[in-house]
Amino acid sequence: MIGISSACYAHQYSIGVLSIIKPHLRETPKNATVAGGYLSIKNNGDSPEVLLNATSSISETVEIHEMTLEKEIMKMRQVPEGLVIGVNQILELKAGGFHLMFFGLNKEIKQGDTHKIILNFKNAGEVTVPFKVWEPLHASHHNKNMDHHH
Numbered sequence: 001m002i003g004i005s006s007a008c009y010a011h012q013y014s015i016g017v018l019s020i021i022k023p024h025l026r027e028t029p030k031n032a033t034v035a036g037g038y039l040s041i042k043n044n045g046d047s048p049e050v051l052l053n054a055t056s057s058i059s060e061t062v063e064i065h066e067m068t069l070e071k072e073i074m075k076m077r078q079v080p081e082g083l084v085i086g087v088n089q090i091l092e093l094k095a096g097g098f099h100l101m102f103f104g105l106n107k108e109i110k111q112g113d114t115h116k117i118i119l120n121f122k123n124a125g126e127v128t129v130p131f132k133v134w135e136p137l138h139a140s141h142h143n144k145n146m147d148h149h150h
């Protein structure tokens with residue numbers, strides 16, 4: 001496992017050939033059971049990398065999701081095969097696209113807090129990244145009307 005020792009909350013971390021850019025969670029309403037996680041990952045290496053999955057102590061499970069707009073309906077699907085990051089490419093996990101989804105939250109996700117999330121890469125292995133909690137996402141898909149296929 002590779003840890004990040006920096007105590008400050010820089011917007012970017014370098015781990016081997018990977019740059020982890022703006023890792024963050026969004027504040028959730030009280031008693032929320034799901035939260036979304038977002039970041040960008042740049043691959044500075046000379047071979048493709050794959051973000052396989054993630055784990056965290058803040059929730060029971062973490063899934064990689066993709067959100068797409070189909071006939072004006074937001075659809076969300078799990079991406080069990082993970083996400084490929086090509087050489088010199090930046091993978092963006094952001095609202096409305098790919099994102100991390102935390103199911104079964106066991107603590108409140110409050111703005112200003114930081115939670116450690118373990119990202120599991122095919123080549124780099126497990127990488128612990130501090131995710132800072134940003135203000136709530138408005139018009140979020142993480143509302144209780146959304147069907148998460150669970």
Ligand SMILES: [Cu+2]
Nearest residue numbers: 065076099101
């Ligand atoms: Cu989702």
